[in-house]
Amino acid sequence: MSFTSLIFLFLFFPIAIIIHTFAPKKFKNKVLLILSLFFYSWGDPRYLFLILLxxxxxxxGVKRMNLIRNRREEAKFYMVCLIVINVAILGFFKYYGFLIDNVNFITRMNLKIIDLALPFGISFYTFKIISYIVDVYTKRCEPQRNISDFALYITIFPQIGAGPIVQYADMQHELLNRNVTIDKFGKGVEKFVIGLGKKVLIANNMALIWAQVKDIPDLKMSVLTAWIGIIAFTLQIYFDFSGYSDMAIGTGYMLGFKWAENFNYPYISKSATEFWRRWHISLGNWFKRYIYFPLGGSKCSKLENFRNIFIVWMTTGLWHGANWNFVIWGLYFGFIIYFEKVKFGKILSKANKKVQVLYCLFIVVIGWVMFDMNGISQILKFYGNMFIIGANGVVDGTSLYLIKISWRLFLPAIIGSTPYVFGMMDKIKYRFGKKGYFCISIFYIFIVILSVASLLGESYSPFLYFKF
Structure with a gap:
């Protein structure tokens, strides 16, 4: 079930909020768990057994590990086994086909691949499970005594599809003690509406432009057309994923939870390093805490630090998908971030801020080509179109047509990817008081009406990160 499906917006979501709001405090978690399991099993109930297992x-396993925590080696063995079990499940469903394909390519064998659907949200809930195992082992938190409360942490419906990946230690208190105030509920509604507008009004339309460009044969694509297409995808993936995160965080507020922001205007970053501090923040924090720091982080030799960054970014690429383009994309950013760290960062910091932002945008846009194109040959061909090699001229009729029909979408999307819009809204609230709040409320109602009207007239468009 998607946040932008009409069934969710007009049936499941309002019913879930009403039931949870009026449920007695001691039953709220159980009610929310039932709702979350129903939400999870809506599309493909076969994998409900897998997540429950x-x-x-x-x-x-963690309960047993905690009982023997004084016997450190034995407890560590339990921790490793539990992590291996969960990673093995993720690896089988996500990388089985990728592994067989590569074995067939290397050995010239013809092993058959069983077509397995990827369990909904498995990449996200596996990382949440690992955070719980490690946090209890390292005594960052105590184990959850109630299995239903632990199950709620893993399956809570706003997070299960595409995060944010909230670590157990950061959520354990609110699982047992949370309150829904009018202010918190109102903030949640506001956040949810913003996310809905991002996804439906901007991301879905940017996806149409990118799809048009990708359908053009390589030899018939101009330089400008290629750049219009990849910029459309650059905006699409931001508004799609940040839109989902906003809707998830907003829903959390309405349920009494307060989850940290997952995006902080990444396209105004002045370096690739800063970009990844602002993009998918919860995933970045997870990799730092559970992979980068245990490997030694930056408190080691330059060679070891390079190794640590290499491992983290190769894993980041593989986490996003079972394909070599994701691995290349991950290593691409790993090398750039290491290069910025050891040398180029100091040079870059002395440049004009606009130059820094343009540098970062160029690096990121180049990276998104690797992210979305399937296969090295397609990536290289698209780069050729972007940089004149093999392109059908610099400008053609298609590129002029795309500009004509889409500039009204590109302009608000580019502005909306900066802090300008919400900064202006805060100024309106501060300066005009109740009248300002009233005007902004009308604006949000307008977003809802436009979004619903758009959903009624278009085919289903899932969130991009559902496939990861």
């Missing part, structure tokens, strides 16, 4: 094995 992971929850049960992890909960009992």
């Amino acid at each position: 992971s929850i049960i094995v992890t909960w009992f």
Whole structure:
């Protein structure tokens, strides 16, 4: 079930909020767990057993690990086994086909691949499970005594599809003690509406432009057409994923939870390093805490630090998808971030801020080509179109047509990817008081009406990160 489906918006979501709001405090978690399991099993109930199996094995395993925590080697063995079990499940469903393809390519064998659907949200809930195992082992938090409360942490419906990946230690208190105030509920509604508008009004339309460009044969694509297409995808993926995160965080507020922001205007970053501090913040924090720091982080030799960054970014690429383009994309950013860290960052910091932002945007846009194109040959061909090699001229009729029909979408999208819009809204609230709040409320109602009207007239468009 998607946040932008009419069934969710007009049936499941209002019913879930009403039931949770009026449920007695001692039953709120159980009610929310039932709702979350229903939400999870809506599209493909076959994998409900799989996620419940992971929850049960992890909960009992961590309980046992905690009982023997004074016997450190034995407890560590339990921790490693639990992590291996959960990673193995993720690896089988996500990388089985990728592994067989590569074995067939290397050995010239013809092993058959069983077509397995990727369990909904498995990349996200597996990382949440790992955070729980490690946090209990390192005594960052105590194990959850109630298995249903632990199951709620793993399956809570706003996060299960595409995050944010909230670590257990950051959520354990609110699982048992949370309050829904009018202010918190209102902030949640506001956040949800913003996310809905980002996804439906901007991301979905940017996706149409990018799809048009990708359908053009390589030898018939001009330089400007290629750049229009990849800029459309650059905006699409930001508004799609940040839109989902806003809707998830907003829903959390309405349920009494307060989750940290997952995006902080990444396209105004002045370096690739800063970009990844602002993009998918919860994933970046997860990799730092559970992979980068345990490997030694930056408190080691330059060679070891390079190794640590290499491992983190190769893993980041693989986490996003079972394809070599994701691995290349991850290593691409790993090399750039290391290069900025050891040398180029100091030179870059002395440049004009606009130059720094343009540098970062160029690096990121080049990276998105690797991210979305399937296969090295397609990536190289598209780069050729972007940089004149093999392109059908610099400008053609298609590129002029795309500019004519889409500039009204590109302009608000570019402005909306900066802090300008929400900064202006805060000024209106501060300067005009109740009248300002009233005007902004009308603006949000307008977004909802436009979004619903758009959803009624278009085919289903899932969030991009659902496939990861």
